Amino acid sequence: MRTRTTVVTAVAAALVAVLAACGSAPNQAPGAAAKPAAADIAGQIDETAVVDAAPVGQNLPSTPMLDKIRQKGELTFAGSRNTIGFSQLDPATGKLSGFDAGIAQLLAKYLLGKPNAKLQSGGSDTREALLGNHTIDVAIQTYTITPDRAKLVNFAGPYYMAASGIVVKSADTTIKQASDLAGKNVATESGAAKDALLAAVPTAKPILFDTAAQCVAAVEQGRAEAMTLNNASLYGVIATKSDVKLLDATFGTNPFGIGMPKDDPKFKDVVNQFLKTIESDGTWTKLWESTVGKLIKTPAPQPPQIGSVPGS
Incomplete structure (x- = not known):
């Protein structure tokens, strides 16, 4: 009886160990190092100190948009709630953090003297409409400047030059660059990502x-052989995954701009001056280092030249 009890106990202990290992990293590839949870990564990103030290615009000209924003006492913007590194909402605290979120806070402080920026939900397919009917003041949402979009909205910037990134399974050695995607099923989103x-x-x-998370899941499940989006949308997602990888190779360019209503060109000049100011005084670099820099552990890139792409 004692021998039988000992065997049962040993088996039970082994099962507990196996279940614990499986529960700790359900998507982890064999032999891969565990990755931190999204909440842990988001907790490392905090641009508060950068915003606190940021400049306030002086002697800004009166424009219809600026007058409206100052009358409200807040900047209303379209942005993401779930792009780690660029714009991530913490449901527990209500705090929005990331590079794009920081740009919105910095712009609000530049215009108002305080970083009073209010997120207005809006998908990528509704930004032009929300700007056109003045539901929002600006769109700061990994918003790629294109000539076609510039027919509908004004763009300040670009303030960041992204590129299309490629994600494959960790064990995949057949896809190394964009040309290797020929004839393959590739998960992506409609619009600029698919066009690129x-x-x-x-x-x-x-x-x-519809989302980066769904694209990654398609690769994990074998429904797609790869996925591609602008790399800004991929940094945070991949930072939590062990069974997929982001290739070093990129293709194309995705210049991010600040979208605004078409009917106030002087306001565009004000926002471009804001971008020039935070780039020249080092605020832009400090914001990158406190947000996206926490994910990719590489030096901050050089900000792109304002007005350097068609549509800007």
């Missing part, structure tokens, strides 16, 4: 999803 893919690889087969 087909411009670079016309024979790729896009499979469209």
Whole structure:
């Protein structure tokens, strides 16, 4: 009886160990190092000190948009709630953090003297409409400047030059660059991401999803052989994954701009001056280091030249 009890106890202990290992990293590839949870990564990102030390605009000209924003006492903007590193909302505290979120706070402080920026939810397919009817003041949402979009809205910037990134399974060695996506099923989103893919690889087969998380899941589950979005949308997602990897190779360019209503060109000049100010005084670099820099552990890039791309 004692022997039987000992065997049962040993088996039970082994099962507990196996279950604990499985529960600790359900998506972890064999032999891969565990990755931190999204909440842990988001907790490292905090631009508060940078915003506190940021400049306030002096002797700004009166424009209809600026007068409206000052009358409200806040800057209303379209932004993301779930792009770690760029704009992530903590549901427990209500704090929005990240590079794009920081740009919104910095702009609000520059215009108002305080970082009173209010997030207004809006998907990527509604930004032009929200700007056109003045539901929001600006859109700061990994918003790629394109000539077609510039027909509908004004763009300040670019304030960051992203590129299209490629994600594959960790064990995949067949896809190393964009040309290797030829003839393959590639998860992506409609709009600029899909257009960039087909411009670079016309024979790729896009499979469209609504979010970066859904695209990654398609690769994990084998429904797509790769995924591509602008790399800004990928840094935070990949930082928590062990079974997929972000390739070093990129393709194309995605210049991010601050979108605003078309009917106040002087306000665009004010926002461009804001961007020039935070770039020249080092605020831009400090913001990067306190947000995206926490994810990718590389030196901050050089800010792009204002007005350097079509549509800006």
